[in-house]
Amino acid sequence: xxxxxxLLIAFLLMHMVGNLKMFLGPESFNHYAEWLKGEILYxxxxxxxxxxxxxxxxxxxxxxxxxxxxxxxxxxxxxxxxNYVVTKRRAQTYSARTMRWGGVILAGFLVFHLLQFTTRTxxxxxxxxxxxxxxxxxxxxxxxxxxxxxxxxxxxxxCMHVRHAVWSALTTLGLNTSxxxxxxxxxxAWIVAVLLFVGFIAAxxxxxxxxxx
Amino acid sequence: xxxxxxxxxxxxxxxPGKMVAYRVEGxxxxxxxxxxxxxxxxDLTVRGEEPVAFDSDCREGICxxxxxxxxxxAHGRASSHGDVPTTTCQLHMRSFADGATIDVEPWRAGxxxxxxxxxxxxxxxxRIISAGGFISINAGSAPEAHSVPVPKLQADRAFxxxxxxxxxxxxxxxxxxxxxxxxxxxxxxxxMLPQGQPExxxxxxxxxxxxxxxxxGGCTNIGECADVCPKQIPLDAISQLNRxxxxxxxxxxxxxx
Numbered sequence: 001x002x003x004x005x006x007l008l009i010a011f012l013l014m015h016m017v018g019n020l021k022m023f024l025g026p027e028s029f030n031h032y033a034e035w036l037k038g039e040i041l042y043x044x045x046x047x048x049x050x051x052x053x054x055x056x057x058x059x060x061x062x063x064x065x066x067x068x069x070x071x072x073x074x075x076x077x078x079x080x081x082x083n084y085v086v087t088k089r090r091a092q093t094y095s096a097r098t099m100r101w102g103g104v105i106l107a108g109f110l111v112f113h114l115l116q117f118t119t120r121t122x123x124x125x126x127x128x129x130x131x132x133x134x135x136x137x138x139x140x141x142x143x144x145x146x147x148x149x150x151x152x153x154x155x156x157x158x159c160m161h162v163r164h165a166v167w168s169a170l171t172t173l174g175l176n177t178s179x180x181x182x183x184x185x186x187x188x189a190w191i192v193a194v195l196l197f198v199g200f201i202a203a204x205x206x207x208x209x210x211x212x213x
Numbered sequence: 214x215x216x217x218x219x220x221x222x223x224x225x226x227x228x229p230g231k232m233v234a235y236r237v238e239g240x241x242x243x244x245x246x247x248x249x250x251x252x253x254x255x256d257l258t259v260r261g262e263e264p265v266a267f268d269s270d271c272r273e274g275i276c277x278x279x280x281x282x283x284x285x286x287a288h289g290r291a292s293s294h295g296d297v298p299t300t301t302c303q304l305h306m307r308s309f310a311d312g313a314t315i316d317v318e319p320w321r322a323g324x325x326x327x328x329x330x331x332x333x334x335x336x337x338x339x340r341i342i343s344a345g346g347f348i349s350i351n352a353g354s355a356p357e358a359h360s361v362p363v364p365k366l367q368a369d370r371a372f373x374x375x376x377x378x379x380x381x382x383x384x385x386x387x388x389x390x391x392x393x394x395x396x397x398x399x400x401x402x403x404x405m406l407p408q409g410q411p412e413x414x415x416x417x418x419x420x421x422x423x424x425x426x427x428x429x430g431g432c433t434n435i436g437e438c439a440d441v442c443p444k445q446i447p448l449d450a451i452s453q454l455n456r457x458x459x460x461x462x463x464x465x466x467x468x469x470x
Contacts, residue, residue: 174456
């Protein structure tokens with residue numbers, strides 16, 4: 001759970017940095033997209049092969065993450081047994097409480113995201129042959145773009161999940177060694193979550209306001 | 214004071230229980246929560262009804278025998294005056310308003326079956342301790358204390374963890390029905406001391422295996438347990454358990470520890 005989750009968060013951070021290349025113009029962004037699909041670790045790996053290894057690891061992480069979550073949930077439900085007539089929640093955060101269903105919602109959004117930008121079966125204002133930069137701009141342009149709102153909602157869900165995840169994963173791996181460490185881990189979780197939100201929403205917002213054309 | 218109680222009544226593990234309302238009159242604000250229940254039971258006995266079964270022993274907050282969920286919070290911390298960590302026996306009626314309605318339920322967890330009313334079977338905890346919560350030494354005359362130096366900070370951490378009284382509030386409060394805080398308190402206590410080292414990694418494997426075999430849930434680091442813990446065992450005890458468990462994977466059954 002913890003290890004696969006951290007791998008996925010590392011991917012998100014990388015993905016975020018990549019998206020920020022939108023601010024460097026079409027050439028930079030398109031070149032980056034080309035490099036992703038073809039030239040990572042070339043020439044030791046043949047062109048276009050490493051991306052499949054990369055995708056396999058990500059997919060395996062997602063599957064393993066969901067499987068662990070499923071097993072843990074079944075076990076925890078059984079362990080809880082009957083419910084209280086009255087329950088007072090005291091320490092738990094909204095993020096912690098919504099990890100399970102939040103995760104399911106994230107998986108749904110992810111499928112949509114891949115259909116939209118990777119396989120290009122679900123076209124949001126662009127054509128299947130557009131280059132990545134144009135695809136990005138056309139998807140998020142226009143005042144009060146519906147796509148930007150949907151994307152922001154998704155990001156809120158992602159970042160809530162990540163907020164509890166960073167703290168929880170590092171605790172599970174034994175890093176919460178003191179009261180002070182607890183503060184540090186919780187701060188780190190907030191920093192990663194906010195960084196991801198700001199980093200991902202920046203380019204779509206810039207497109208919506210017409211700063212990136 | 215007059216207190217309106219809604220108490221979980223369940224004749225035995227097989228029969229389903231329900232909340233039953235009682236009115237308790239003549240409650241003094243200096244009574245402990247358990248003394249208020251005693252008052253109710255005296256009244257029930259006089260009326261020829263079955264008294265409410267609940268566990269208690271020392272009634273001074275150090276034995277871990279008592280424990281009920283009060284207004285949805287284990288040991289009633291949420292109701293306590295000044296929001297202090299407490300055991301049920303150390304919660305006093307001055308924490309409640311005159312005429313208040315109070316819900317009283319037993320610890321609920323799959324591994325804590327109800328025996329009767331508010332009494333649950335916590336023998337799963339004993340089996341977790343039997344699985345490794347000890348050190349194997351030959352008893353005899355006590356050795357000179359200074360022959361085995363213990364750094365102050367480690368001694369403090371061991372002592373803080375050792376204050377766990379095994380009441381089960383952590384399990385009662387955990388949304389996952391996990392006993393990780395209880396198990397990790399013993400792991401941390403012994404892992405901090407020189408005497409605990411020889412069996413350190415075998416202990417963590419065995420105790421976690423027993424914890425899981427008892428049907429307790431897995432920890433998702435939510436933190437409800439540490440909040441209601443009357444002895445304030447910190448969440449970092451669980452991280453210490455995880456750390457030792459990870460290390461134990463690289464030590465053949467802990468023999469090389």
